[in-house]
Amino acid sequence: MLNTDVLVIGSGISGLSYAIKIAQKLPDAKITIVTKADDDESNTKYAQGGVAVVTDFENDSFEKHIEDTLRAGDGLCKREAVEVVVKEGPVRFKEIVSWGAQFDKSDIGTYDLGREGGHTENRVVHHKDITGFEIERALLAVVEKTPTITLLPHHYVIDLITEHHVPNAEFDTENLNCFGAYVLDLASQKVKRFTSKITLMATGGCGHVYKNTTNPVIATGDGIGLAHRAKAKISHMQFIQFHPTALYSNRSGQLFLISEAVRGFGAKLKTMNGEPFMHKYDEREELASRDIVARAIDNEMKERGEDYVCLDCRHLDQEKFLAHFPNIYEKCKEEGLDMFKDLIPVVPASHYLCGGIDVDLEGQSSIKNMFAVGECTNTGLHGANRLASNSLLEAMVFGHRAAMKTVELLQESQFHFDKIESVPEWNDEGLQVTKEMVLLNYLKKQLQIMMSDLVSIVRSNERLELAKVREEEIYRSVKEIYKMNVLSPQLSELRNLVSVAWLIITQSQEQKENRGAFFNKDLE
Incomplete structure (x- = not known):
């Protein structure tokens, strides 16, 4: 002990x-x-x-x-x-x-x-x-x-x-x-x-x-x-907060955050063809709260069938910008983007609980x-x-x-x-710390895709009900693996993600009005 x-x-x-x-x-x-x-x-x-x-x-x-x-x-x-x-x-x-x-x-x-x-x-x-x-x-x-x-x-x-x-x-x-x-x-x-x-x-x-x-x-x-x-x-x-401006990538996983302070510094959101749009959603435009900006971007992407919108920093004072945001600038450069010459592709991404x-x-x-x-x-x-x-x-x-x-x-x-x-030791008789990740990775990806498609920035009653069914299927699969006395950090993380998904889905179903970061289109 x-x-x-x-x-x-x-x-x-x-x-x-x-x-x-x-x-x-x-x-x-x-x-x-x-x-x-x-x-x-x-x-x-x-x-x-x-x-x-x-x-x-x-x-x-x-x-x-x-x-x-x-x-x-x-x-x-x-x-x-x-x-x-x-x-x-x-x-x-x-x-x-x-x-x-x-x-x-x-x-x-x-x-x-x-x-x-x-x-x-x-x-x-x-x-x-x-x-x-x-x-x-x-x-x-x-x-x-x-x-x-x-x-x-x-x-x-x-x-x-x-x-x-x-x-x-x-x-x-x-x-x-x-x-x-x-x-x-x-x-x-x-x-x-x-x-x-x-x-x-x-x-x-x-x-x-x-x-x-x-x-x-x-x-x-x-x-x-x-x-x-x-x-x-x-x-x-x-209430999951989606950050409006993560650097777009066609890869899943962690996206690089482009700080809200960049918009506070004067950067503008525009469509892929360079048209500003935030004025249509809030008088504060780029400085509206995150839920409003994220939903605005989500709506523009869906209406236009486009994968991202753009952040325009080309008009900003370059010397002051580099003093404030050197790492953001360098990260964009690594991705082949010059913030002073190019529109920067951004998408909303899960950010804060x-x-x-x-x-x-x-x-x-x-x-x-x-x-x-x-x-x-x-x-x-x-x-x-x-x-x-x-x-x-x-x-x-x-x-x-x-x-x-x-x-x-x-x-x-x-x-x-x-x-x-009197707390007992963990019974590790027959315990296997597995390195076999194929099934765990498959189930994790299924969970993430389901949550992104059905329980994201904009939700609906039908989507939430379907999500609940899918979550229960994944839960049963994870439970069976755990019963086999196989253990790994990845399995434990998946157990926790499944619990989190269940809580988000069920508490979303209980929420009967749109508030802040929560939006169900059936409650409008």
């Missing part, structure tokens, strides 16, 4: 900042971070735009940021959560800076503030166009210097441990405890039992439930799949001693549609709040040690 005071699942901004906070408050606490890929591989790493936070109190205010967030959330945000994140954001941002993260400044030494869709003021702090990468770098440097934090890469969580795994335990699903997780060590190909007093889910999003996404390959909804099987409460899964594991204002889930922070959660901040660049801020604020509550619980030390100690 591997014992730890705190088990953190995921190594993005949520998990790392949470771990650092606990280590600073409780220097004797043992903290273990497990992550399924390399140390720095997370959704955080790929966040381009920046952090939406009020730093210019002359031109901006908490009230403006709150109202922008509520407007983007289309009436489904929890106001208390919005106020907490916005008002506590500046202090948490200063903390990240004190840990070594650097952000761009103007010639006069103030932060160079960007503006993105849905914002009424310039308030997005950034590090060129690789903000998430810079934050991840800084946090990992702090973790490496903290002796009480152990970070274990290439450790894949198979299942959470709850009373379901405790022999002769009496429980009801409304009053469950989390005692850690069963984790597959990819190096030894053994399943380890990690028991912990507190477990944090910081696993990011689920972009790869769709064929095209801006998310890295690790974004397979693991935290939500794990929490769903452990009977945690999960909601708002119908606005719902997830239900948590309170301290990040506590419906399962006792299990916290969740970041994109895998439903905090109430995003409502029906996330305001651009609010996600990193949410991770900072809720990472802090969850850490402070964890410290309080650890100091109280009221844990069921008898149950923790």
Whole structure:
């Protein structure tokens, strides 16, 4: 048995900042971070735009940021959560800076503030166009210097441990405890039992439930799949935000994101033959919220029978553009596109999950001693549609709040040690860690195509019903493979993606009005 005071699942901004906070408050606490890929591989790493936070109190205010967030959330945000994140954001941002993260400044030494869709003021702090990468770098440097934090890469969580795994335990699903997780060590190909007093889910999003996404390959909804099987409460899964402008490719998988800040900088959306179209959909045109822009692009593509629309940057100041977006420019050049000469082909792609594991204002889930922070959660901040660049801020604020509550619980030390100690080892007799991926890849592709065709930007009752039937067929196939005592990260990811798909489909069927990122053409 591997014992730890705190088990953190995921190594993005949520998990790392949470771990650092606990280590600073409780220097004797043992903290273990497990992550399924390399140390720095997370959704955080790929966040381009920046952090939406009020730093210019002359031109901006908490009230403006709150109202922008509520407007983007289309009436489904929890106001208390919005106020907490916005008002506590500046202090948490200063903390990240004190840990070594650097952000761009103007010639006069103030932060160079960007503006993105849905914002009424310039308030997005950034590090060129690789903000998430810079934050991840800084946090990992702090973790490496903290002796009480152990970070274990290439450790894949198979299942959470709850009373379901405790022999002769009496429980009801409304009053469950989390005692850690069963984790597959990819190096030894053994399943380890990690028991912990507190477990944090910081696993990011689920972009790869769709064929095209801006998310890295690790974004397979693991935290939500794990929490769903452990009977945690999960909601708002119908609200999937599609980023309007991913660089078009005829290949499936992760697409390169062209930041919304590029449109904030003045880029225009046009059809393949160069005609602007956003004026037909919203008076804010390119600066309308993401759901409106994504649906506008989707509609133009369907009406014209074309595979993409174009982003026009040819009229922009080249020197200033290169200072702000050097990596985006270079990526386009690698694809044979000059942003100052060519129209850039773009398509909407699955980008951000606005719902997830239900948590309170301290990040506590419906399962006792299990916290969740970041994109895998439903905090109430995003409502029906996330305001651009609010996600990193949410991770900072809720990472802090969850850490402070964890410290309080650890100091109280009221844990069921008898149950923790009686958790059995994983029965790996006859276990095969398979390298045979043909069937798993086939089922995964079938799931992604089905979700992209039937449960995407625009849905319908008929499509959702058909999707439910297809999902159940795939679920049964995956369940049969799992019963054969064959295990691999790919199989576990597929189990989680199937759970995520079921939640998106069924909660879409329950949604009876179009709000924010959710649109069912039968509800018009």
